Amino acid sequence: MDDDVSKVEMARPSGEDGRPKGLALLSRLLASRSRKKRREEQISCRRSLREGFAASYGGENELGYEYGPRCAAQIRLQWELGLRREESAKVDLVADWDREGHSLLVRYGTKGGRPRTLFNLSDKQQDALERALPWVSQSDRPGIHNLMPSGMGDKWQEKLSYAARLCGFTKKDSGWTLHSNRHERFHRMYVEHTGFQPPNQHESLEAFQKAAQTTAGDEWPRLDAEARDDIEVTAGHSAGRRDVSDAYLGSSQ
Known part of the structure; x- marks a missing residue:
């Protein structure tokens, strides 16, 4: 989806309830056949939802909310x-x-x-x-x-x-809350450092470890640990707090 088009479309309410158009697209994710594909579509739709939020309140402030x-x-x-x-x-x-x-x-x-x-x-x-x-x-x-x-x-x-x-930034409307923005940031950090998706994007721990091994070979545990340390510190905790990174990424062990 073109960024400029998505911003314009998301800024413009649709349907009688006036919700952003991205919510209709999010609802169709239930029909996705693969977890990987579903994840990719979720990221795209949620990014559009976030950008639509910004577009709705930027410029002419189409939704008219003073804040x-x-x-x-x-x-x-x-x-x-x-x-x-x-x-x-x-x-x-x-x-x-x-x-x-x-x-x-x-x-x-x-x-x-x-x-x-x-x-x-x-x-x-x-x-x-x-x-x-x-x-x-x-x-x-x-x-x-x-x-x-x-x-x-x-x-x-x-x-x-x-x-x-x-703008539909609720669990009920889109499955996406304000705290989800924080989750998404740490997900991006993990992928950027390791080159592979975190455990919570796979069907099982075995599937994650197989994918990580395929991408990074025997280096994957080191990359996983480095990414987690960085994320834990960025999140406001101490490096080594695996309970924190597990909450955002899923456990790799």
Whole structure:
């Protein structure tokens, strides 16, 4: 599907319920015969759904929701950087984004209050941060900025959830939630490093190990471990927390 076409089509509601057109395509996935093919179609449809969300709230803001463009900027951060939804709202781009050094300190809204730094940001990640700059606001704490409207505080999460529901970003409508953006980011990291799909994209552990062996030979366990360490740290945990990477990728053992 052409990116420009998908953005336009997804931005335009269809049917009496006004949901994005991508939801109709998602519903047809149930007829897919192969798990691999189903996965490929899911990725394509969900990317279109995410892009449609951004398109719906970008430019002319077709859905007319006042907070839509701000929500879309945060959705991009979740997708490109794997930020949790609260982190994407509370990130301080003024103090914590090193644009020249291609790094971002994430210290607000983190799980357990544990800060982490994302290094070697890609051009797409830098662009997502750049697009979020117009929505920087002064927080209720002096010297600290975030991406929420001034004075709204944690009530902002309700606004973000509402914007997501308008575009079908729900488990019921599309099988895709805001947290799914984080899952997808770590899936991409795994494939980019190893060259093969993670265990949860195969019918069985044996099928995964066979595919990994075919792609990377005896090096696959090393590549698998390296990718998991990186993902665990990026997610805000310590390297070696296999319970964390297993939740996103499935177990390889």
